[in-house]
Amino acid sequence: MSIRQTTCTDEELMVRYGQGDHQAFETLYARHKDSLYRYFCRQLSDMNLAQDLYQELWSRVIKSSVQYEAHAKWTTWAYRIAHNLVIDHIRVLKPSEQWNEEDHSKESNLRGNAFLSPDKESEHGEMAERLKVCISQLPQAQQEVFLLNEETGMTLKAIADVVSVSVEAAKSRLRYARSQLQDCLKLYRGSFSTTEGDK
Amino acid sequence: MNDTNPPEKDDFDLSALYQTGAKETPSEIMNQKILDDAKQASELRQLELLDAHRDKLSLRSWQWPLSAAAVVVIASSLTLDLYQKDELKVDVIPEISPYSELRSQPSMDFKSEESSELFAPIESEDTQLSKDTVPLSVFKDEPAMEDKKIRRPEAAAASEMRAMKQQSVETTKKPLELDTQSADSSLITKEDENQDTDSSVQHFEKEHKQKNDSIDGDISSARLKRSREDDSLKRYTSAEAWLKSIEGLIAQGELSIAKQELKLFREKYPNVKIPQRFFDAFQAEK
Numbered sequence: 001m002s003i004r005q006t007t008c009t010d011e012e013l014m015v016r017y018g019q020g021d022h023q024a025f026e027t028l029y030a031r032h033k034d035s036l037y038r039y040f041c042r043q044l045s046d047m048n049l050a051q052d053l054y055q056e057l058w059s060r061v062i063k064s065s066v067q068y069e070a071h072a073k074w075t076t077w078a079y080r081i082a083h084n085l086v087i088d089h090i091r092v093l094k095p096s097e098q099w100n101e102e103d104h105s106k107e108s109n110l111r112g113n114a115f116l117s118p119d120k121e122s123e124h125g126e127m128a129e130r131l132k133v134c135i136s137q138l139p140q141a142q143q144e145v146f147l148l149n150e151e152t153g154m155t156l157k158a159i160a161d162v163v164s165v166s167v168e169a170a171k172s173r174l175r176y177a178r179s180q181l182q183d184c185l186k187l188y189r190g191s192f193s194t195t196e197g198d199k
Numbered sequence: 200m201n202d203t204n205p206p207e208k209d210d211f212d213l214s215a216l217y218q219t220g221a222k223e224t225p226s227e228i229m230n231q232k233i234l235d236d237a238k239q240a241s242e243l244r245q246l247e248l249l250d251a252h253r254d255k256l257s258l259r260s261w262q263w264p265l266s267a268a269a270v271v272v273i274a275s276s277l278t279l280d281l282y283q284k285d286e287l288k289v290d291v292i293p294e295i296s297p298y299s300e301l302r303s304q305p306s307m308d309f310k311s312e313e314s315s316e317l318f319a320p321i322e323s324e325d326t327q328l329s330k331d332t333v334p335l336s337v338f339k340d341e342p343a344m345e346d347k348k349i350r351r352p353e354a355a356a357a358s359e360m361r362a363m364k365q366q367s368v369e370t371t372k373k374p375l376e377l378d379t380q381s382a383d384s385s386l387i388t389k390e391d392e393n394q395d396t397d398s399s400v401q402h403f404e405k406e407h408k409q410k411n412d413s414i415d416g417d418i419s420s421a422r423l424k425r426s427r428e429d430d431s432l433k434r435y436t437s438a439e440a441w442l443k444s445i446e447g448l449i450a451q452g453e454l455s456i457a458k459q460e461l462k463l464f465r466e467k468y469p470n471v472k473i474p475q476r477f478f479d480a481f482q483a484e485k
């Protein structure tokens with residue numbers, strides 16, 4: 001990987017790859033593989049499906065490299081593909097999820113208790129793990145907006161472009177997602193404190 | 200994000216917590232598979248591009264030869280076409296026909312039926328040239344030759360007609376010079392022709408004598424002889440007129456000149472049958 005390629009923008013790298021520069025693709029892949037992988041993993045409970053979609057995403061990127069034109073940011077383009085893949089495979093099959101207390105408590109019982117081990121992990125680490133559980137319990141729309149915001153640092157406008165909603169809708173979804181994640185974590189901390197007090 | 204609500208005192212730092220827990224990464228096998236796919240696709244694409252480039256190059260390599268060949272074909276066809284037209288034009292160049300000279304001396308009456316027949320527009324060059332025999336309507340009033348239709352070379356026939364046409368153009372240029380008396384007698388008769396030919400022969404002989412006086416040596420005489428032959432050839436393109444002039448010479452007793460003229464005539468018109476009376480006259484002289 002040359003120094004020049006590391007300083008190139010994603011769009012330039014993609015164009016170069018379309019022109020046959022394989023090293024450009026390696027650079028691009030190294031930049032975005034983790035965030036894109038987590039984008040799928042956090043939204044899908046099925047890890048195999050997440051990996052399949054992740055591979056499918058890169059396959060589409062590779063195929064589209066010849067026709068790629070840098071009209072928008074590469075991340076916006078790539079996450080749009082990822083969004084469509086998720087929508088195609090999950091949202092159509094699964095009815096729109098709604099955040100409710102019943103699901104939350106059920107998820108907490110099913111997942112949360114499985115990996116929470118306050119004795120072994122620090123509180124910060126514990127809360128980070130708890131956040132994952134809380135994220136998985138968010139409605140898909142809010143979940144996606146939150147993940148895009150955290151993984152890529154996209155602006156609300158870019159997020160709105162990716163998920164094909166208005167900026168206001170994206171803003172609203174992000175606000176609700178954050179609010180509910182805070183509530184989820186507070187709820188866990190309350191229960192954690194209670195557990196500690198009992199001990 | 201500034202758009203979100205300001206964090207409360209006991210709120211969690213979600214971003215920090217998220218980044219702490221964001222440790223999932225694709226497996227090395229998966230990474231390698233995707234990179235291999237990308238490399239393979241890139242190589243395939245390069246091969247395709249190379250093939251396309253080769254195709255383009257091969258097309259380009261044919262581009263100039265094909266263009267050049269097309270240009271050569273077009274140019275040669277045009278040249279051939281022009282050459283053929285030029286050949287026709289060369290055939291069409293009007294010769295100075297003694298017939299036309301003879302006919303030009305008397306003024307023409309264009310209103311008369313015969314002159315209109317004489318100077319009727321030529322049909323077309325091809326049809327003129329394709330005719331092996333040309334009816335000599337000019338001499339229809341004359342005593343019949345053995346063959347009414349005399350076989351003549353094509354070019355000579357065409358040139359005669361063209362000379363007639365030229366004559367008509369020349370005469371139309373100066374209609375005011377026409378003599379009214381001669382216009383009245385514009386119908387060409389046998390006597391007129393005889394007189395014309397005789398007078399023209401005499402006129403040319405005088406000219407030649409004058410030239411002989413002025414030019415010394417064999418070269419000049421050879422030139423004169425040649426010019427005389429040329430004159431004869433030019434003047435007597437029409438076989439009948441020529442024969443009549445020869446007959447006139449025989450009648451005048453100029454047998455040597457008549458023999459020469461007859462010799463030239465036979466060279467010019469090998470197919471025309473010479474009347475037996477000519478030979479009889481020569482025999483009688485001997």
